[in-house]
Amino acid sequence: xxxxxxxxxxxxxxxxxxxxxxxxxxxxxxxxxxxxxxxxxxxxxxxxxxxxxxxxxxxxxxxxxxxxxxxxxxxxxxxxxxxxxxxxxxxxxxxxxxxxxxxxxxxxxxxxxxxxxxxxxxxxxxxxxxxxxxxxxxxxxxxxxxxxxxxxxxxxxxxxxxxxxxxxxxxxxxxxxxxxxxxxxxxxxxxxxxxxxxxxxxxxxxxxxxxxxxxxxxxxxxxxxxxxxxxxxxxxxxxxxxxxxxxxxxxxxxxxxxxxxxxxxxxxxxxxxxxxxxxxxxxxxxxxxxxxxxxxxxxxxxxxxxxxxxxxxxxxxxxxxxxxxxxxxxxxxxxxxxxxxxxxxxxxxxxxxxxxxxxxxxxxxxxxxxxxxxxxxxxxxxxxxxxxxxxxxxxxxxxxxxxxxxxxxxxxxxxxxxxxxxxxxxxxxxxxxxxxxxxxxxxxxxxxxxxxxxxxxxxxxxxxxxxxxxxxxxxxxxxxxxxxxxxxxxxxxxxxxxxxxxxxxxxxxxxxxxxxxxxxxxxxxxxxxxxxxxxxxxxxxxxxxxxxxxxxxxxxxxxxxxxxxxxxxxxxxxxxxxxxxxxxxxxxxxxxxxxxxxxxxxxxxxxxxxxxxxxxxxxxxxxxxxxxxxxxxxxxxxxxxxxxxxxxxxxxxxxxxxxxxxxxxxxxxxxxxxxxxxx
Numbered sequence: 001x002x003x004x005x006x007x008x009x010x011x012x013x014x015x016x017x018x019x020x021x022x023x024x025x026x027x028x029x030x031x032x033x034x035x036x037x038x039x040x041x042x043x044x045x046x047x048x049x050x051x052x053x054x055x056x057x058x059x060x061x062x063x064x065x066x067x068x069x070x071x072x073x074x075x076x077x078x079x080x081x082x083x084x085x086x087x088x089x090x091x092x093x094x095x096x097x098x099x100x101x102x103x104x105x106x107x108x109x110x111x112x113x114x115x116x117x118x119x120x121x122x123x124x125x126x127x128x129x130x131x132x133x134x135x136x137x138x139x140x141x142x143x144x145x146x147x148x149x150x151x152x153x154x155x156x157x158x159x160x161x162x163x164x165x166x167x168x169x170x171x172x173x174x175x176x177x178x179x180x181x182x183x184x185x186x187x188x189x190x191x192x193x194x195x196x197x198x199x200x201x202x203x204x205x206x207x208x209x210x211x212x213x214x215x216x217x218x219x220x221x222x223x224x225x226x227x228x229x230x231x232x233x234x235x236x237x238x239x240x241x242x243x244x245x246x247x248x249x250x251x252x253x254x255x256x257x258x259x260x261x262x263x264x265x266x267x268x269x270x271x272x273x274x275x276x277x278x279x280x281x282x283x284x285x286x287x288x289x290x291x292x293x294x295x296x297x298x299x300x301x302x303x304x305x306x307x308x309x310x311x312x313x314x315x316x317x318x319x320x321x322x323x324x325x326x327x328x329x330x331x332x333x334x335x336x337x338x339x340x341x342x343x344x345x346x347x348x349x350x351x352x353x354x355x356x357x358x359x360x361x362x363x364x365x366x367x368x369x370x371x372x373x374x375x376x377x378x379x380x381x382x383x384x385x386x387x388x389x390x391x392x393x394x395x396x397x398x399x400x401x402x403x404x405x406x407x408x409x410x411x412x413x414x415x416x417x418x419x420x421x422x423x424x425x426x427x428x429x430x431x432x433x434x435x436x437x438x439x440x441x442x443x444x445x446x447x448x449x450x451x452x453x454x455x456x457x458x459x460x461x462x463x464x465x466x467x468x469x470x471x472x473x474x475x476x477x478x479x480x481x482x483x484x485x486x487x488x489x490x491x492x493x494x495x496x497x498x499x500x501x502x503x504x505x506x507x508x509x510x511x512x513x514x515x516x517x518x519x520x521x522x523x524x525x526x527x528x529x530x531x532x533x534x535x536x537x538x539x540x541x542x543x544x545x546x547x548x549x550x551x552x553x554x555x556x557x558x559x560x561x562x563x564x565x566x567x568x569x570x571x572x573x574x575x576x577x578x579x580x581x582x583x584x585x586x587x588x589x590x591x592x593x594x595x596x597x598x599x600x601x602x603x604x605x606x607x608x609x610x611x612x613x614x615x616x617x618x619x620x621x622x623x624x625x626x627x628x629x630x631x632x633x634x635x636x637x638x639x640x641x642x643x644x645x646x647x648x649x650x651x652x653x654x655x656x657x658x659x660x661x662x663x664x665x666x667x668x669x670x671x672x673x674x675x676x677x678x679x
Contacts, residue, residue, distance in 0.1 A: 028058020
């Protein structure tokens with residue numbers, strides 16, 4: 001492919017193929033071109049089983065070459081770790097192809113690129129549906145607000161997630177911390193924001209309070225987050241939360257210097273609690289290792305004593321009796337644990353049923369309230385629409401009245417002007433009459449003119465009175481419109497008050513919705529927690545009890561005791577141990593019937609000593625034990641419960657008698673790696 005593209009093959013690929021190395025690292029010093037990515041995709045399509053890690057760093061990868069590279073990685077199911085840091089990746093369409101790789105990858109590093117909110121959202125589907133991803137690094141990018149917390153809440157395999165040194169918003173940090181309520185596998189988290197925070201804002205306060213809540217309830221081991229020592233109350237809350245946490249061992253913050261602890265006692269107490277958690281985790285690991293080693297040594301010693309050596313003294317009998325008593329006590333303890341677990345199960349189921357009934361009733365009430373609120377809101381909207389229509393009509397009337405009033409004012413001013421002009425003309429005529437001696441006829445005409453003028457003045461006065469009446473009516477209508485407008489304003493205020501009440505009710509309903517969601521999630525989490533706890537208890541019972549191994553060792557010891565008691569019968573004549581063994585066998589049969597083992601039962605070896613037991617019981621009833629039982633023992637053969645080999649009971653008296661191993665014993669010992677020596 002390199003020859004066809006006119007490119008020399010990479011030396012890193014040559015070294016991986018020659019040495020069959022598991023990691024392929026392309027450093028920033030080797031500059032890659034577009035044909036190189038075609039060659040690399042063809043190399044990845046060969047599906048080499050020894051190649052498990054790929055690291056390509058410090059390259060300027062174009063979107064087309066990145067798609068070609070991802071197409072080659074899709075077909076390879078053996079690559080578990082992919083590092084693509086410092087490659088200037090920013091294309092959302094090309095990054096959406098990476099989500100398909102998350103079904104097989106365990107580690108993905110996309111740090112120091114140019115990823116924004118859109119490119120981060122393109123990875124959410126793959127993160128949510130991935131069943132193998134354990135480590136994801138998105139540090140040193142340009143992520144502000146994205147849907148990554150929603151994807152984290154659905155993922156159940158991720159153990160480490162780093163998103164530090166991004167311009168993360170307060171909302172995104174709080175949402176990632178809230179996602180830990182559903183993601184119980186995350187142990188390492190990094191959410192350091194490089195935004196410049198104002199001192200007046202509540203950024204550090206809200207972050208520290210949310211972190212205290214997370215520390216109190218969840219099992220994180222390390223976290224990287226923004227904290228401030230100035231928020232003393234919030235830091236005290238973190239100190240109190242660490243009293244309930246035994247897993248958190250590291251808190252990294254760019255604002256806190258852990259080397260200067262003498263100046264701030266709160267930091268010193270938090271540092272001391274983290275160190276105590278480290279010591280506790282180390283001591284628990286050591287204790288578990290010591291207990292496992294001691295258990296293995298005791299089991300080996302008992303098995304070696306039962307397989308390779310036969311007890312010849314009474315001390316060994318007492319030790320075996322003590323061991324049998326310990327087994328009985330352990331079985332009784334297991335029975336008590338089972339009964340307690342069943343009682344806890346019944347209580348938890350009843351509690352869950354009560355919660356579900358309360359939820360149903362609460363949902364019914366909530367639906368009724370929402371319906372009532374919707375009806376009230378619809379009625380208020382109708383009333384508001386009617387009032388708006390009335391307001392529009394009244395506003396039109398006011399406009400018309402104002403136009404009429406303006407017209408009347410204009411007409412009244414014109415009439416006043418005419419009256420003034422007429423009075424001036426009349427006065428001028430009177431003065432002229434006084435000055436000039438006119439004849440009587442002219443005086444009569446003047447009188448008649450004067451009377452006509454007086455009539456005109458009266459008509460004008462009547463018109464003025466009518467105009468005043470109309471003005472009074474207009475004033476009354478204006479006052480009425482003012483009253484109506486005041487009523488409209490009151491109705492608007494009532495409407496605003498009702499809207500505020502409705503908004504408060506809507507907020508209350510939203511809060512109740514959130515509470516319902518939290519209740520549902522808490523119920524779902526409690527159900528899962530109870531199921532996991534029951535499964536853990538069952539596994540703990542099966543693992544701690546080692547039921548099959550206990551059963552085998554117990555049956556071997558019981559059979560060894562039977563054979564020893566048969567040997568010691570002639571010397572001592574004591575049969576008390578037989579009753580203990582029968583009680584233990586009945587106990588084991590009850591436990592087998594009550595508890596179903598998760599593993600398939602292996603076929604137990606046949607017990608050929610049952611003929612001797614039946615003969616012993618019959619001989620005890622007939623009081624002819626010594627004669628008949630000795631004769632029958634001399635004739636019957638018994639299988640050794642430890643070595644599974646045949647030996648006649650008559651030859652047990654003779655120490656020189658040979659030991660004949662069976663074929664089943666040979667095959668089982670050869671499968672387990674033992675060798676048999678006999679003569």
